[in-house]
Amino acid sequence: MLISVIFLLMITSFAALILMNGAKKIANQNSALRIIALHLAEEQFAEIESRAAKGESLQNFSFLGDPNDLKNYYYSGEKDNPAVKPIIFDVTTSVKPDSRVEVKVEWNLNGEKYSIAIEKLIYTTN
Amino acid sequence: MFTKIKNQRGFVFVEFVIALPLFVLLIYALAQMIMQISSHLSHEQAADYALENEAHEILEQITRDARAACYAEVRKAVGNEEIYEIFFVYRVVGNNLSKDYFKNKSYNSNTRDIVNLYYTHRYTVGATEGHGYQIYAERLRDGPKRNPISGGNFLADTVVTELKFSQPSEKVLHITLELQVAEKNIDRKFKINTSVFMPSCEKIDGI
Numbered sequence: 001m002l003i004s005v006i007f008l009l010m011i012t013s014f015a016a017l018i019l020m021n022g023a024k025k026i027a028n029q030n031s032a033l034r035i036i037a038l039h040l041a042e043e044q045f046a047e048i049e050s051r052a053a054k055g056e057s058l059q060n061f062s063f064l065g066d067p068n069d070l071k072n073y074y075y076s077g078e079k080d081n082p083a084v085k086p087i088i089f090d091v092t093t094s095v096k097p098d099s100r101v102e103v104k105v106e107w108n109l110n111g112e113k114y115s116i117a118i119e120k121l122i123y124t125t126n
Numbered sequence: 127m128f129t130k131i132k133n134q135r136g137f138v139f140v141e142f143v144i145a146l147p148l149f150v151l152l153i154y155a156l157a158q159m160i161m162q163i164s165s166h167l168s169h170e171q172a173a174d175y176a177l178e179n180e181a182h183e184i185l186e187q188i189t190r191d192a193r194a195a196c197y198a199e200v201r202k203a204v205g206n207e208e209i210y211e212i213f214f215v216y217r218v219v220g221n222n223l224s225k226d227y228f229k230n231k232s233y234n235s236n237t238r239d240i241v242n243l244y245y246t247h248r249y250t251v252g253a254t255e256g257h258g259y260q261i262y263a264e265r266l267r268d269g270p271k272r273n274p275i276s277g278g279n280f281l282a283d284t285v286v287t288e289l290k291f292s293q294p295s296e297k298v299l300h301i302t303l304e305l306q307v308a309e310k311n312i313d314r315k316f317k318i319n320t321s322v323f324m325p326s327c328e329k330i331d332g333i
Binding site: 005031 | 141144145148149152155156159162163174177178181182185189297298300314315316317318319320321322323325
């Protein structure tokens with residue numbers, strides 16, 4: 001009995017170690033990434049609006065903003081860790097009828113693919 | 127035979143005396159562990175919530191102010207090169223004043239303490255400069271917001287690192303916002319880039 005209690009203690013302490021290590025990984029990184037993606041889509045919309053106001057016709061634009069913005073980072077971990085994993089966003093645009101434009105932002109996190117899609121009505125001069 | 131039973135009873139008693147406190151300790155340790163994990167997770171979630179809420183608040187305010195502006199100017203603050211200042215002018219119509227009525231707003235994004243961010247309303251009637259008056263409005267009238275984790279400054283770690291007008295399309299204002307929190311056991315750092323199109327903008331100055 002005594003020995004079994006000691007063994008149980010050891011087993012639970014191991015379980016505790018594993019769980020405590022996993023706690024950091026459970027943290028939802030995607031909530032921050034979704035906000036980054038949302039504002040990236042807003043950037044694309046701003047550029048499309050600007051072009052539409054100049055009189056350009058709507059088309060399936062590639063990313064029109066600052067290309068550096070596509071490579072962003074989300075950093076969560078030990079302090080002063082130089083290994084910041086950059087996350088590469090992919091922005092695609094598709095024009096729908098009645099001058100509606102859909103911007104889709106995709107990114108990969110831990111091998112899984114996530115995306116958001118926003119649709120807006122763009123006022124065109126022509 | 128009698129002695130054997132007595133011995134067995136004694137063994138059971140001793141066993142429970144030793145094992146029961148150990149068992150209670152074990153359960154206590156398990157409960158403690160679960161409490162620690164859950165509090166750590168909830169702290170992380172609180173940090174995320176605070177940062178994201180803050181990013182939304184700041185970006186929304188800047189983009190809304192920028193969108194309606196008819197004149198915008200970005201400059202470095204006098205005396206402090208780290209601070210960007212953006213200066214918006216709005217045209218107010220439908221007033222009974224005969225001349226145009228201007229309402230000026232300026233942002234002050236401080237790298238250290240964004241709670242000092244205030245906007246200046248400067249009402250100037252027509253061309254009669256010097257006859258206007260100034261109202262300084264604190265952004266947060268109810269006092270500075272508090273960080274739900276440490277009780278410190280809610281907005282302390284958020285920095286508008288860049289404000290510029292992207293070149294090919296001049297009516298687009300590009301904003302970069304960096305967020306950082308360094309609490310005990312919690313590290314968060316991310317950057318948000320966004321742009322806003324200013325449809326009614328007539329003139330842009332600055333960087």
